[in-house]
Structure formats: structure tokens, C-alpha cells
Amino acid sequence: MVWAPEPASRRPLNAARPAPAASDEEVTASVFGRLVSCAEQPSLTVLRTLESSPRGLDEREAQDRLLRYGEGGTARPGVRSRRVLRVAAAPFVLVLLLLSIVTALAGDLRGAALVCALAVVSGALRLHQERRSDRAAAALRTTATMTATVVRRAGPSAEPVAREVPVEQVVPGDIVQLHPGDVVPADLRLLSSSDLRIDQAVLSGESFPAGKHATWTAPPEPPEPGSDLFGHPRVCFMGTTVVSGSGRAVAVATGSDTCFGATSRDLASGRLETAFERGVRAVSWALVGVTLAALPVVVTVTGVLRGDWAQALLLAIAVAVAATPEMLPLVVTALLARGVRGLARRDVIVKRLAAVHNLGAMDTLCLDKTGTLTEERVSLVCHLDPAGRPDPEVLRWARANALWSVELAGHLIGDPIDEALLQDDADDSASAEWAGVDAIPFDFTRRRATVLLRRDRPAPGGAPSGVLVTKGSVEEVLASCDRVRTGDGERLLEAAERRRLLELGDQWAGDGVRLLAVATAERDLAGRPLGPADEERLTFLGFVGFRDLLEPAVVPAVRALQRGGLRLVMITGDHPLVARRICRDAGIPASRVVLGHELAGLDDGAVAGLAASGAAFARIGPPQKARIVRALKGAGRTVGYLGDGVNDAPALRAADVGISISDAPDLVRASSDVILVRKDLRVLEQAVLAGRRTFANTAKYIKIALTSNFGNVVSMLAAGVMLPFLPMLPLQILVQNICFDLSQLALVYDRVDDSEIRAPRTFDRSDLARFVACLGALFDLTAFGLFWWVLHAHGGAAGQALFHSGWFAENLVAQGLTMALLRGRGRGAPRPAAAVLAAAGALGLAGLLLPFSPVAGLLGLAPLPVAAFPLLAAVMVAYALATVVVRRVYQNVTGRWL
Numbered sequence: 066m067v068w069a070p071e072p073a074s075r076r077p078l079n080a081a082r083p084a085p086a087a088s089d090e091e092v093t094a095s096v097f098g099r100l101v102s103c104a105e106q107p108s109l110t111v112l113r114t115l116e117s118s119p120r121g122l123d124e125r126e127a128q129d130r131l132l133r134y135g136e137g138g139t140a141r142p143g144v145r146s147r148r149v150l151r152v153a154a155a156p157f158v159l160v161l162l163l164l165s166i167v168t169a170l171a172g173d174l175r176g177a178a179l180v181c182a183l184a185v186v187s188g189a190l191r192l193h194q195e196r197r198s199d200r201a202a203a204a205l206r207t208t209a210t211m212t213a214t215v216v217r218r219a220g221p222s223a224e225p226v227a228r229e230v231p232v233e234q235v236v237p238g239d240i241v242q243l244h245p246g247d248v249v250p251a252d253l254r255l256l257s258s259s260d261l262r263i264d265q266a267v268l269s270g271e272s273f274p275a276g277k278h279a280t281w282t283a284p285p286e287p288p289e290p291g292s293d294l295f296g297h298p299r300v301c302f303m304g305t306t307v308v309s310g311s312g313r314a315v316a317v318a319t320g321s322d323t324c325f326g327a328t329s330r331d332l333a334s335g336r337l338e339t340a341f342e343r344g345v346r347a348v349s350w351a352l353v354g355v356t357l358a359a360l361p362v363v364v365t366v367t368g369v370l371r372g373d374w375a376q377a378l379l380l381a382i383a384v385a386v387a388a389t390p391e392m393l394p395l396v397v398t399a400l401l402a403r404g405v406r407g408l409a410r411r412d413v414i415v416k417r418l419a420a421v422h423n424l425g426a427m428d429t430l431c432l433d434k435t436g437t438l439t440e441e442r443v444s445l446v447c448h449l450d451p452a453g454r455p456d457p458e459v460l461r462w463a464r465a466n467a468l469w470s471v472e473l474a475g476h477l478i479g480d481p482i483d484e485a486l487l488q489d490d491a492d493d494s495a496s497a498e499w500a501g502v503d504a505i506p507f508d509f510t511r512r513r514a515t516v517l518l519r520r521d522r523p524a525p526g527g528a529p530s531g532v533l534v535t536k537g538s539v540e541e542v543l544a545s546c547d548r549v550r551t552g553d554g555e556r557l558l559e560a561a562e563r564r565r566l567l568e569l570g571d572q573w574a575g576d577g578v579r580l581l582a583v584a585t586a587e588r589d590l591a592g593r594p595l596g597p598a599d600e601e602r603l604t605f606l607g608f609v610g611f612r613d614l615l616e617p618a619v620v621p622a623v624r625a626l627q628r629g630g631l632r633l634v635m636i637t638g639d640h641p642l643v644a645r646r647i648c649r650d651a652g653i654p655a656s657r658v659v660l661g662h663e664l665a666g667l668d669d670g671a672v673a674g675l676a677a678s679g680a681a682f683a684r685i686g687p688p689q690k691a692r693i694v695r696a697l698k699g700a701g702r703t704v705g706y707l708g709d710g711v712n713d714a715p716a717l718r719a720a721d722v723g724i725s726i727s728d729a730p731d732l733v734r735a736s737s738d739v740i741l742v743r744k745d746l747r748v749l750e751q752a753v754l755a756g757r758r759t760f761a762n763t764a765k766y767i768k769i770a771l772t773s774n775f776g777n778v779v780s781m782l783a784a785g786v787m788l789p790f791l792p793m794l795p796l797q798i799l800v801q802n803i804c805f806d807l808s809q810l811a812l813v814y815d816r817v818d819d820s821e822i823r824a825p826r827t828f829d830r831s832d833l834a835r836f837v838a839c840l841g842a843l844f845d846l847t848a849f850g851l852f853w854w855v856l857h858a859h860g861g862a863a864g865q866a867l868f869h870s871g872w873f874a875e876n877l878v879a880q881g882l883t884m885a886l887l888r889g890r891g892r893g894a895p896r897p898a899a900a901v902l903a904a905a906g907a908l909g910l911a912g913l914l915l916p917f918s919p920v921a922g923l924l925g926l927a928p929l930p931v932a933a934f935p936l937l938a939a940v941m942v943a944y945a946l947a948t949v950v951v952r953r954v955y956q957n958v959t960g961r962w963l
Contacts, residue, residue: 100324103254103317104299108279111254117238117315119256120225121216130236134319168382168795179799186395213250216240216313235316243301243312252323253301253314255279260310260506262480265295265302268324268638268687268712274308274481277301278508295638304711304730309480310506325711325732339721340426340703341419344828345397348767351830355388355778363782380781380791386798387777390770396806397763403813404759412742413752414727420738422763423722424756426703426827428630429676431694431716433708434613434637434647437726437744444614445485446578450607451549451562453569459607460486463583466536469501469516480507482581485611502531503595513537513545517588517595533586535600539570539608542582546605555604566605577646578610613643615650622746623652629753630824634697635681636690638712644683655681661689673700691715703827707749709733724749757822762812764826765963768836769887773805773880775841790865794925797873804911805880811904815888816895821963832961839955840887840948866927870916873926875937877912879944881905886948890962 103111112118122130162184169177212229217239219226227242232250235241241253243261255261255277262274278298295302301314303323363381364374404421408414415421432438448460467483499518507514515535535542543566549558570580584603623633633653637644641658648655656679664672664685673696676682682693690706694716697704706713706720709729717723717736725737726744734740741748781792793801885905888897916926956962 100252100254100300100317101297104297108254108256111317112256112315115238115315115317117240119240121218121240122236122238123218123221123223125220127217127234127236127239130238131234134236168386175796179803183395183803211248211250213247214242214244216242233320235319237316237319239316241314241316243307243314245307245309245311247307249301249303249305249307250319251303251316252318252325254317255299255301255312255314258310258312260508261312262308262310262507263301264306264308264481266710268295268302268305268710276508277312278510279312279314280510339419339423340827341422341721344422344426347830348828348833351834352389352771379795383791383793383795383798384778384781386795386802387781388774390767390774390802390806393767393770393806396766396770396809396812399810400759400763400766400813404755407759408739408752408755411751411755412748413755414740414742415738416740417738420722421756421759422827423703424705424739424753425758425760425822426756426825427705427722427753428825429632429634429697429702430626430705430707431634431636431676431690431697431720432653432706433690433710433713434635434639434644437616437707437709437746438619438635438647438651439613439615442614443481443485443579443611445488445609446612447573447610448607449610451551451566451605456607459583460609462534462585462606463536463581463609465499465518466514466516466534466583469518470504470506470514473501473504473516482611486609499532505595505597505600507537511537511597511600512541513600515595515600517599531588533588533595533599533603535584535603536581536609539567539580539582542584542603543567543605545600546584546603548603549605550607558605570608573608573610575642577643578612580608580610583607583609613647615647616744616746618745618747619651622750625750626746626753627652629750631753632677632702634676634693635683636685636693636716637681637683638685639683641683644681648681653681654679657681658683661685664689664692669696669699672696673702677702687712687715691719694719703825709744754822757826758817760826761817761821761963762815765815765888766809766812768833768963769883770806770809771833771837772841772887773876773883774802775837777876779841793869793872797869797924797926800924801873801876801880804877804908808881808904808908809884811898811900812884812888814900815898818889818894820890832959835959836955836963840951863927866925867929867933870921870926870929871933871937873924874912874916874929874933875940877915878909878937878941881908881912882941882945882948884908886945886952887963890956891949891952 103114106114162181165177165180165184168180211232213232213235214227215230215235216225216227218224225240232248235250237251239251240256241250243249243253249263256279258277258279261277263277265275275296276298277300280298301312302325303319304325363384364377398418401418401421405415405418408421445460448456448463450456450459464486467480467486470480471483471487499520502517502519504517505511505515513535514537515533517531517533519531535545543558543563546558548555549562549566566582570582573580583606585606586603588599626633635644635648635653635655637647641660645655645658647653659675659680659682661682661684664682667675669692672693676693676697677700682689685693690708690713694704694706698719698721704720705722705724706716707724708717709726711730711732713725714733714736717725717733717738722739723737724739724741725733727734727740727742728744729737729740739752741752777798781798882905885897885902888901889895913929915921915924917928921927952962
């Protein structure tokens with residue numbers, strides 16, 4: 066992508082917002098282009114453009130701009146109304162509402178009200194569970210109010226005064242002061258700076274702080290194609306943190322018009338369809354299609370054969386009721402809700418119920434590097450002499466430089482490099498023997514930091530009383546050296562030796578290690594200030610090396626995820642060499658590293674192909690991360706994304722399941738479906754297995770329910786042709802389905818076969834259709850014939866009631882056996898949970914006892930004669946044997962079960 070600056074505007078960026086119809090990448094490019102346009106102008110020109118001055122805004126003008134542009138906070142996108150609409154528009158709920166309307170039009174108001182109530186209860190349960198998860202996620206939010214230091218005047222002629230204001234009240238044109246520890250409150254254009262370093266990991270993923278300076282040279286060259294989005298030296302981005310140094314800047318964009326805010330605004334545009342939603346939609350519309358196809362056939366056939374079109378319509382409604390698993394939304398919601406509660410016990414907060422399934426269905430996991438695979442700090446990994454051998458003397462002087470750089474600068478927050486050097490420093494000899502006198506802080510022109518130290522005790526033999534210690538870029542430090550220390554002493558630094566030392570630095574960089582050079586020189590203390598001219602004629606001592614530190618649990622967790630069938634894809638904004646090294650250390654395949662600018666000429670299919678071939682991605686911006694995720698989804702993958710930075714928010718929203726950690730920024734947690742309370746990939750591994758267990762039980766329910774309903778539909782169609790009356794009334798079928806579905810709530814507690822959680826799983830329409838066709842209607846027609854022969858002898862209305870009661874009882878007993886026999890693969894499968902056996906028994910008893918209960922009259926049922934029970938027992942035995950045989954044949958032919 067070409068980040069070319071746009072023409073300078075005479076208005077603040079808030080007054081020139083990108084077109085809302087633009088893509089994520091276009092919005093980000095537009096915002097950044099305007100920032101570059103300001104940064105590429107002289108400071109006074111920028112201030113005139115923003116109608117500000119170095120003295121800051123006066124309070125009245127600041128309040129006017131606050132009213133004109135709005136508060137600068139980035140509001141979280143509202144989700145409550147969208148959530149209600151999403152639940153109401155769920156396919157299963159729509160099926161129930163359609164069925165209730167058809168039932169009401171046929172005159173069965175009681176049945177219609179019952180079906181409608183089921184839809185409402187299902188939706189309410191889903192809303193309740195998601196709101197509970199939201200409250201748990203909200204408990205993780207910090208309550209601290211961030212402030213910024215701005216320079217303002219009480220009136221046009223008053224003197225400027227620095228004051229603290231809430232971040233939300235910073236406006237375009239405000240002069241902002243930056244100090245270590247400050248969070249940048251807006252997108253800023255630097256006016257002046259001193260040793261300013263900004264931690265941009267939250268946006269760019271870079272491990273090391275970015276150097277920022279206000280130096281302006283005209284005419285500047287425009288950014289080159291593929292240049293780093295966040296690398297501009299004169300722009301500080303909202304949401305980043307000042308690590309060291311200080312600065313003075315003017316706010317050019319606030320709130321949702323910043324790069325940070327553009328990401329937040331994009332989140333309000335809605336979430337892409339996930340794997341669970343695709344699966345549910347496919348199953349739901351398949352049910353609707355079967356029902357709609359069956360209705361005209363039933364009406365036409367029975368109406369033509371009998372000439373009774375009213376009864377034909379009633380039979381069609383009965384078939385529709387038989388085909389629809391009325392409590393499917395409620396049971397699936399209950400299964401997912403139990404999965405949510407189980408994950409909460411494993412330190413995982415699930416904000417959306419569908420995320421439980423998506424965790425189990427996930428076959429591709431994209432990961433950011435910083436804060437997820439690595440700790441949020443760098444680690445000291447080596448200290449080498451010029452020959453590349455470990456040398457503790459180099460480390461000693463590097464630590465002395467770090468200690469006095471921090472002490473003399475008076476910074477409460479040190480540079481991450483200095484913090485890494487000083488961590489676990491048990492050798493305090495440098496601070497005991499030497500005292501700091503003066504320092505030249507690191508800057509991004511010299512690319513080194515220097516301290517002047519004084520001996521606490523007089524030097525013997527009139528030796529110089531001080532020593533200069535420099536630490537910094539290998540190239541810059543070597544350029545200041547004329548000698549090199551060796552094991553035999555010191556000697557002149559020849560050109561060949563200089564080239565060898567540079568090549569050594571490149572070799573370590575190829576391994577993901579950043580080398581800094583250390584050099585010293587003895588100096589007499591002349592009482593004058595230390596200056597850059599003193600950084601000459603140094604003696605090169607060696608190197609200290611740093612790199613990102615992997616989280617301790619990463620390697621075993623990565624192996625476990627890979628054994629579970631997940632493909633891991635690294636997507637980071639960091640350097641490609643760092644990305645390759647992290648992949649190697651963590652055990653993530655990385656056949657090649659693809660840079661962000663290389664994606665511009667590729668279509669989504671090619672991008673997905675790169676990820677599938679084992680490529681890692683580096684120097685990737687936020688919109689590109691989301692594009693990679695969308696490309697993988699378009700290729701048929703179920704994609705998860707794990708990240709904890711604001712730059713990850715678009716990808717989290719695009720993924721089937723977005724995963725973040727509890728200490729991630731609020732915007733990131735709002736974009737996520739799952740929040741890990743502990744930053745440990747082993748927690749994610751357990752969450753994936755829990756998701757697979759939940760889906761395994763969900764698949765059991767759907768397959769068993771649809772198998773039973775399919776049998777009912779086939780039997781109803783046959784009976785409609787052969788009998789002069791309805792074999793069962795719509796209300797009887799509805800009550801039967803509800804009893805069956807209520808009993809299947811026990812599957813929430815069922816045990817799961819290990820074979821069902823070894824690999825990702827999701828809805829498979831072809832497997833579902835094959836299962837239902839093979840195992841449905843095994844016995845219903847036989848039972849229909851036997852009941853007709855035995856019970857219809859009474860004839861008339863009483864005979865019809867007996868037939869209804871017999872078939873009603875037989876169906877419920879058979880469905881109890883169905884649940885017990887089809888919930889597992891048979892031999893070798895885990896035993897059914899006690900709750901499942903109890904529910905199956907209770908279902909069978911309900912079928913036998915309801916015809917004798919007080920509600921039998923309301924349902925149109927009659928007590929069964931004694932002769933019906935031996936017949937019922939024979940039919941059930943035959944059904945159980947047939948089911949076991951068909952189950953074995955099905956497993957042998959297909960090689961799978963549920």
C-alpha cells in the first residue's frame with residue numbers, strides 16, 4: 066500500500082472525515098495520509114492550519130472546539146439493540162415463529178401460543194447468558210481516568226499555563242506536553258522533542274520503542290511504497306505510551322478521527338458471519354426447505370385422494386409440526402450456556418454463546434506476537450567480546466551505562482533495553498567504583514547513549530580520573546572507535562576488522578537478536594559539559610544482545626494445539642527476522658515471511674494460499690490483518706485470532722472467534738468473543754477442548770432429534786394416505802416433541818468420547834442428512850400397522866383416540882431408547898451420564914402415563930387397554946435390536962458416528 070500524503074487541509078482532521086463507505090484499509094490510509102500531510106509541513110505552517118499557536122489555545126476557544134468536534138474519547142460501539150435484533154433474527158427462532166403463524170391460521174391457537182412461547186424463552190435465555198458474560202468482561206475494565214497535560218491560556222492575552230485535563234477534553238489545536246509514562250491522548254504532530262521514545266506495540270506490534278523527533282528538513286521526500294505506517298518520526302499516535310524523553314506537540318486529530326479511533330469506529334459496522342452462524346443457518350433453512358417441500362405434496366395427495374381439503378390442510382400442519390424440533394433453539398442455547406459456565410471455571414470469559422462452538426470448530430489460529438507469544442519486554446541474551454565469545458566485562462560496562470543513563474536523566478521509567486540490562490543485576494561493582502558525572506541521552510540522530518563516570522577513589526599513577534562509556538547502534542558506535550580490545554590488549558581498529566564486526570551484528574540479527582555495541586575511553590574530568598564531540602577515539606569492547614522473551618508456556622501449548630488439528634499462522638507488525646525467529650522458537654511453521662506491502666498485488670485466494678502453505682506475515686497493519694483473516698474464511702477455514710493490541714481489533718472482529726486477554730485495552734476486549742483471564746496458551750488449549758465437547762453433545766442432540774422427527778414425518782405421510790383420519794393431532798405431536806426435547810437437555814451433562822474432540826468439528830449437512838436418512842423411520846410403519854390391527858377394532862372416535870394414544874406412547878418410549886442408544890458409538894464409548902439414563906426413562910414413563918393423566922382429555926388421548934402393552938414391548942425390543950444393527954453397519958460403511 067502506498068502511504069502518500071494528501072494536500073494539506075486548512076481544517077483540523079476532525080473536520081475532514083473519511084467517507085463512511087470506505088474500506089478499513091482506505092479509512093486508515095486516509096487518516097494516516099492527513100497526518101503525514103501535517104507532519105511534512107513546517108511547525109508554524111501546521112499551527113496556522115490548525116488555527117493555534119505555540120502559546121496554546123485559550124479556554125474559550127478550547128470549549129468551542131470541544132462542542133464543535135465532540136469529546137475525544139472513542140466510544141464503545143453500542144451492541145444492545147443489535148444483539149436483540151440478532152437473537153430475534155436467528156434462523157431457529159424464525160422457524161418457530163413461522164410455525165406458530167401457520168398453526169394459528171389453521172385454528173389451533175393453543176398450539177400456536179405454545180410454539181411462540183418457546184421462541185421467546187429461547188431468545189430470552191440467549192440474551193440473559195450473553196449479558197452475564199458482558200458483565201463479567203466489564204468487571205475487567207479499569208476505572209482509572211486518564212489525563213493529559215495541555216498548555217492553555219485563561220484568555221487571549223493571558224500567559225500560557227500547563228494544566229491537566231481528561232483525555233476526552235483534548236481538542237484539535239491543543240498544545241500537549243509529553244513525559245515518560247504518559248499515554249498519548251490524540252494524534253499529534255511534534256513541535257519539539259528531547260530523547261523521545263514511544264512504545265507503539267499496541268498499534269504496530271513492534272517490540273522496541275520507536276524514536277520520535279521534531280526535526281524538519283525541507284523539502285521532505287514522500288513516503289515510499291510499503292513504508293511503515295507507524296514509523297513517521299514526527300507523528301505520535303493516540304493510545305501509545307511515552308517510554309522516555311519529553312516532547313511538545315500539537316493535537317491534529319482526536320477521538321474517532323485518530324488512527325486508534327478509526328479502528329474503534331470500524332467496529333460499529335457489524336461482525337462478519339461466523340462458523341456457528343453459517344452452520345445454524347444451513348441446518349435451519351434445510352429444515353424450512355423440507356417442510357415447505359412436504360406441505361404442498363401432503364395437501365395435494367391427501368386432498369385428491371379423499372376430496373377433503375380441510376383435513377388435508379390439517380395433515381399438512383401436523384407434518385410441519387412433526388418435522389420441526391420446536392425446542393432446538395432452547396436446547397442448543399442450554400448446551401452452549403453450560404459450555405460458557407465450564408469455560409468460566411477455566412479462567413475463560415465467553416461473551417457470545419456462539420463462540421463456544423467456534424472454539425471447537427476452529428481449524429486455523431492466527432496469532433499476534435507481542436503480548437501473546439512473547440512477554441511484553443525484551444530479554445538480555447548475550448554479552449560478547451569482539452571475537453563473539455561471552456565476556457562479563459562487556460556486560461559490566463553496559464550495565465554501568467544503563468544505570469547512569471536512567472539516574473542522570475531522572476526518568477522514572479527507563480528504556481526497555483536499560484531495564485533488561487539492570488534486571489537481576491547482582492554485580493554492583495560498577496556503581497560501587499564509579500559515580501555518574503554527566504550523560505548524553507540517546508537520540509535518533511546519534512543512535513547511542515553516553516555517560517561519563519568518575520572514580521570514587523583516586524586513580525593510581527595519575528591515570529585519568531574518568532571513563533566514557535557508550536552504548537548504541539553497532540554502526541554508529543564503530544564509527545566512533547579507532548581501537549578494539551582483544552585478549553592480548555588493545556590494537557588499532559583496521560577496516561577489515563570493522564567489516565567483520567558489522568557482519569557479526571548482521572548474523573545475530575538474522576537470528577532475531579538485536580545487538581548493541583559497547584565502547585569506552587578514559588577521559589580527564591575538565592569540569593565542562595559532556596558533548597557529542599567527546600564521543601570520539603573510543604575503544605570497542607564488544608556487544609550486548611536482546612530479543613523478545615517467549616512466554617514460558619508457549620512451546621508445550623503450541624505443540625498441544627497442533628496435535629489437536631489447528632494450523633497456526635503468525636501475523637505481526639514486527640520485523641520479519643524477529644517473526645521468523647519467534648516462529649522457530651515457538652514451533653510454528655514458517656516456510657517464508659511475507660511482508661505487508663507484498664499483499665497489495667494479491668487477491669484473497671492467493672493470500673489464503675500463502676497462509677495455508679505455512680507462511681508467516683510481518684510488517685502487517687491492522688486492515689491487512691483483518692484481510693488475511695477474511696481470506697482464510699473465504700477459503701472455507703474456521704478462523705480464530707488471538708491478539709491483545711488495538712492493531713488487532715479489526716482482525717478480532719473479522720475472525721470466527723476473536724480471543725484476547727484480560728489486560729488488553731478496552732477496545733480490544735470489546736472486539737473479542739473470548740477473553741482469557743490468564744495470559745497462558747494452555748488456557749486456550751483447554752478452551753478449545755471444552756468447545757469441542759460442547760459441540761459433540763450439540764451434534765448428538767441435533768442428530769437424534771432430527772432422526773426422530775424424520776421418522777415421524779415419514780410415518781405421518783404414509784398414514785395420511787392409508788388412514789381415513791389423522792394418525793396424530795398437531796397438538797399431540799407438539800407435546801410429544803416438547804417432551805422429547807426437554808429430556809434431551811440431559812445431554813448437557815453427557816460424557817464425550819475422546820475420538821470426538823481430537824480434531825476441529827462443525828456442522829456437516831451431508832453427514833447430517835446421511836445419518837438421518839439411515840437411522841430414521843426404522844420401525845414406525847411396523848408399529849403403525851400393528852396398532853391399526855389391534856386398536857382400531859373399536860372403531861369410531863374411541864378407536865381413533867386409542868390409536869392416537871398408542872402411537873403417542875410408542876413414539877415417546879422409542880425416543881427414550883433413541884437417546885440412550887444413539888448418544889454413543891456403542892462398544893468402547895464412555896458410559897452415558899446418569900442424567901441421560903434418567904431422562905430417557907422419564908420420557909418413556911411420560912409416554913405410558915400421559916394417556917392415563919388428567920390432561921389426556923385436553924390432548925385427545927385415551928387410556929390404553931392391557932393388550933397394547935405386550936405389543937408395545939415387542940415393538941420396542943425389535944426397535945432396539947434394529948438400531949444396534951443399523952448403527953454397526955453405518956459405522957462400518959462411513960467410518961464415523963456422531
